[in-house]
Amino acid sequence: MTSISGTMALIVAAGSGSRAGGDIPKQYRIVGGKSVLAHAIDSLASYMPVQVVIGAGQEALYAAAIGDRPLPPPVIGGARRRDSVLAGLAVVTTERVFIHDAARPFVPAAVIDRLVAALDEAPGAIPGLPVVDTLALAGPPGPLGQALGGAIDRDTLLRIQTPQAFRTADIIAAHAAWPADREATDDAQVLRNAGGVVIVVAGDRALEKLTYESDFDRIGSTMTSRTGLGFDVHAFGGEGPLWLCGVSVPHERGLVGHSDADVPLHALTDALLGAAALGDIGDHFPPSDPRWKGASSGFFLQHAASLIIGLGGTIDHVDVTIICEKPKIGPFRDRMRDSIANLLRVDRSRVSVKATTTERLGFTGREEGIAAQAIATIRLGTLTE
Numbered sequence: 270m271t272s273i274s275g276t277m278a279l280i281v282a283a284g285s286g287s288r289a290g291g292d293i294p295k296q297y298r299i300v301g302g303k304s305v306l307a308h309a310i311d312s313l314a315s316y317m318p319v320q321v322v323i324g325a326g327q328e329a330l331y332a333a334a335i336g337d338r339p340l341p342p343p344v345i346g347g348a349r350r351r352d353s354v355l356a357g358l359a360v361v362t363t364e365r366v367f368i369h370d371a372a373r374p375f376v377p378a379a380v381i382d383r384l385v386a387a388l389d390e391a392p393g394a395i396p397g398l399p400v401v402d403t404l405a406l407a408g409p410p411g412p413l414g415q416a417l418g419g420a421i422d423r424d425t426l427l428r429i430q431t432p433q434a435f436r437t438a439d440i441i442a443a444h445a446a447w448p449a450d451r452e453a454t455d456d457a458q459v460l461r462n463a464g465g466v467v468i469v470v471a472g473d474r475a476l477e478k479l480t481y482e483s484d485f486d487r488i489g490s491t492m493t494s495r496t497g498l499g500f501d502v503h504a505f506g507g508e509g510p511l512w513l514c515g516v517s518v519p520h521e522r523g524l525v526g527h528s529d530a531d532v533p534l535h536a537l538t539d540a541l542l543g544a545a546a547l548g549d550i551g552d553h554f555p556p557s558d559p560r561w562k563g564a565s566s567g568f569f570l571q572h573a574a575s576l577i578i579g580l581g582g583t584i585d586h587v588d589v590t591i592i593c594e595k596p597k598i599g600p601f602r603d604r605m606r607d608s609i610a611n612l613l614r615v616d617r618s619r620v621s622v623k624a625t626t627t628e629r630l631g632f633t634g635r636e637e638g639i640a641a642q643a644i645a646t647i648r649l650g651t652l653t654e
Contacts, residue, residue, distance in 0.1 A: 273385055275364040278313040278432065282306050282331075282371035283324040283346030283353040295479055296371040297330045301492065301583030301648060302615075304334035305479060308374030308578065311614055313367065313432070314338070315575035316381055321371075322346040322357040338614065351444070351453050358441055366440065368456050369432035375475040375581035376432060383470035384434040392439035393460045396472030397427040427469060430476040433457050439465055475581040492648040494585070497544030499536035499645070504638040513591060513598070513639075514605035514622060515567045515612060520596045524639060527556040531566035533589045533622070533641040537609070538566070540587065540645035541573040545580060567612050574613050582649040584613055588621040592633050592640040598624035 346353025
């Protein structure tokens with residue numbers, strides 16, 4: 270999936286999260302090396318601009334949670350969720366808006382695709398899942414527990430998730446028509462109350478909401494470590510520029526390729542895709558497709574990372590080895606690490622860049638081209654499998 274034009278994501282992160290316990294609101298707690306809020310932002314930011322709504326007094330927590338992500342200043346929300354949504358909608362200028370709860374940190378790309386397609390047919394679209402458990406009414410309490418009441422037909426019910434997608438003008442008008450003395454559990458309810466049609470698309474278990482402490486335990490206990498390998502080669506040709514790890518390196522020749530021929534980023538993209546069992550770079554960006562002619566390899570890497578984040582995963586560490594006689598990599602190593610860290614939105618401590626030669630042996634030894642190999646370690650949860 271590429272960037273979606275005319276759409277903004279509004280992430281509501283103003284709640285106190287008291288049911289989850291802990292010393293800070295749940296959206297600022299750390300899962301897989303970064304905050305719940307940062308996961309939600311990263312899941313959506315690859316496809317559309319993001320605006321976050323936070324609670325009064327949460328400015329310091331917010332700043333620590335998002336790090337150096339280039340986001341607009343947060344909007345301060347209200348006492349109720351609907352107040353926070355209204356505050357956020359006041360700054361939305363795009364034709365369409367995704368309204369998302371920060372407590373759902375992982376947004377699969379496939380769900381975003383389905384919501385975008387549904388908005389072409391209706392003013393609102395939401396993800397939903399069928400109810401698989403038996404449902405029953407609660408009977409009166411007794412000395413040993415609560416009595417069982419009558420069963421409810423689960424075939425008539427859905428579990429509703431976010432992000433919920435709307436045509437902006439329609440959801441703003443619907444909120445204006447909503448009774449001021451009533452609270453809405455979600456924004457789809459508000460649109461339906463105003464007569465708007467809401468389409469339900471297939472949701473995903475990765476969108477499970479974090480509500481209780483046990484939900485955090487569940488995510489941690491179901492994540493498993495995976496490793497992927499990548500390798501790529503490009504020949505020298507032309508005057509350049511020579512791109513390595515997203516850094517333009519001075520050299521008398523560039524590399525030949527359909528894109529910008531950034532060998533180490535290609536290898537790293539394949540390593541990430543391999544770790545998540547999502548094919549290889551050619552599956553996602555075939556060289557026969559003219560759209561990728563001269564494209565920045567940083568986009569390829571960000572796409573692979575966004576797929577992993579969308580599956581509820583986290584990137585733990587990446588290691589790249591550049592194989593060439595020239596140019597010398599040492600003077601540019603720190604800039605390369607910073608470049609990769611910024612593209613993946615991980616701390617620099619999780620990125621390693623090394624270089625070696627083949628002692629004048631083979632095509633790299635003859636200075637005919639550059640090779641690179643990469644390894645990536647990620648964690649994915651079994652919830653998404």
